[in-house]
Each structure stands twice: as structure tokens, then as C-alpha cells.
Amino acid sequence: MKKGKKSQGLRYDECYAKIVLSQLVSNAYENIVIKDKPDLQFSDGSRGIEVTQAIEEKQQEAEKLFVKASRGLVNDKERVMKRIREIGCKCDNGILLGIPSKDTFQLILKAMEDKLDKINNGSYAHFCHYDLFIFSDVYADDMMQNNALEEMIKLSENYELVFEKIFVLVPGYLYIFELRMKQICVIEYSNELQYEIACQANKMRG
Structure with a gap:
């Protein structure tokens, strides 16, 4: 495109x-x-x-944060990753694993x-x-x-x-x-x- x-x-x-x-x-x-x-x-x-x-809304929040972090669009990546973990998601080899x-x-x-x-x-x-x-x-x-x-x-x-x-x-x-x-x-x-x-x-x- x-x-x-x-x-x-x-x-x-x-x-x-x-x-x-x-x-x-x-x-x-x-x-x-x-x-x-x-x-x-x-x-x-x-x-x-x-x-x-x-x-679910929290899952969407985690995905948006993950995309921004992956593209280098956040100032504090560790803080973002912490928030993702607080939501209930985790990252494995660069892949976001969702909330159960x-x-x-x-x-x-x-x-x-x-x-x-x-x-x-x-x-x-x-x-x-x-x-x-x-x-x-x-x-x-x-x-x-x-x-x-x-x-x-x-x-x-x-x-x-x-x-x-x-x-x-x-x-x-x-x-x-x-x-x-x-x-x-x-x-x-x-x-x-x-x-x-x-x-x-x-x-x-x-």
C-alpha cells in the first residue's frame, strides 16, 4: 500500500x-x-x-500498551510492562498473552x-x-x-x-x-x- x-x-x-x-x-x-x-x-x-x-476493556488496554511499547512510543517501557502485568497479561518471547x-x-x-x-x-x-x-x-x-x-x-x-x-x-x-x-x-x-x-x-x- x-x-x-x-x-x-x-x-x-x-x-x-x-x-x-x-x-x-x-x-x-x-x-x-x-x-x-x-x-x-x-x-x-x-x-x-x-x-x-x-x-474485555482491560485486555484492550493491555494490547494498546503492548503495541506502543513494541513500537518504541513510550517513555518508560518498564512501567508500561508492569501495568500490563497488573492487568493480568504477560509477554512471552515478544508475544502478548491475554487475560485468562x-x-x-x-x-x-x-x-x-x-x-x-x-x-x-x-x-x-x-x-x-x-x-x-x-x-x-x-x-x-x-x-x-x-x-x-x-x-x-x-x-x-x-x-x-x-x-x-x-x-x-x-x-x-x-x-x-x-x-x-x-x-x-x-x-x-x-x-x-x-x-x-x-x-x-x-x-x-x-
């Missing part, structure tokens, strides 16, 4: 989501454009992807509901298909994944416009819920790749 006015103001999450999709799912996502309403768009109008988070969660998909379902409300309020660009990309810190076993899929399908029944795929990214795993096909795909990725994607997202953001 060219630097300059067009690259300024890009959100880190949206850059990160685009790179994850292009590297873990399909290189076709390299052609997706970062815009707004929805956040990621194919220029031919075929598909739009909204990006959001379903992470309650292993519930409720935050994810609430985030999905909020975004369903928004794409149905008439302010979003029209696309043939819509997907949703959610950053989370909840690890899910097979039973949790299947229950979440059922809840997502049930929730979608209340809306005219729906998301066909729900991408849920947690450290080390990408869960793909295909609502129309009623299928779940799990893609595992390494800490090294996570770090590389973070660096690429920072560079893309400009």
Missing part, C-alpha cells in the same frame, strides 16, 4: 484483519480495500467485511448482534455478501464452537441482511463459522506468524 494521504488514518485492526485473511484463508483477500461501512471491501461489490472486537478468559462466546455474540443492527440500518454500502471479522481472546473446544454456530444462525434469523461467514481470531487460531453451510473450520497459526502479521499491519498502517 502506498504511503501518503490514502494510507493515513488506517486502523491497525483492519490492516491486521486483511493480512490474516490473505495469509490464512486465501490470497484473493490481498485485493480487498480498507474503507468504511463496511471496513473491508472488494471493489467489484461482491463482498464486504466488517471488523470489530469482542475483548471465562471461555464464553457471549461477548462475540453481542458484537455480532451490534454489527447486524448496523448493516441493517441503511447506512452501509450495498454488497452481494457480508462477512464479519471479530478479534477475541476466547478459546473454544468443539462443543463451544458448535453451540456458537447454532446461536449465530438463530440470531441471524431476526435480520434481512446477514453475515455469511464469521471469522473469530484468537491468539494461535482462526475460527471460521460458515453460517449458510453450517460448517466450522479451524486454522492454526504460529506465534512467529502472529508477530510477522503484527509488523506488517503496523507497516501498512503507515
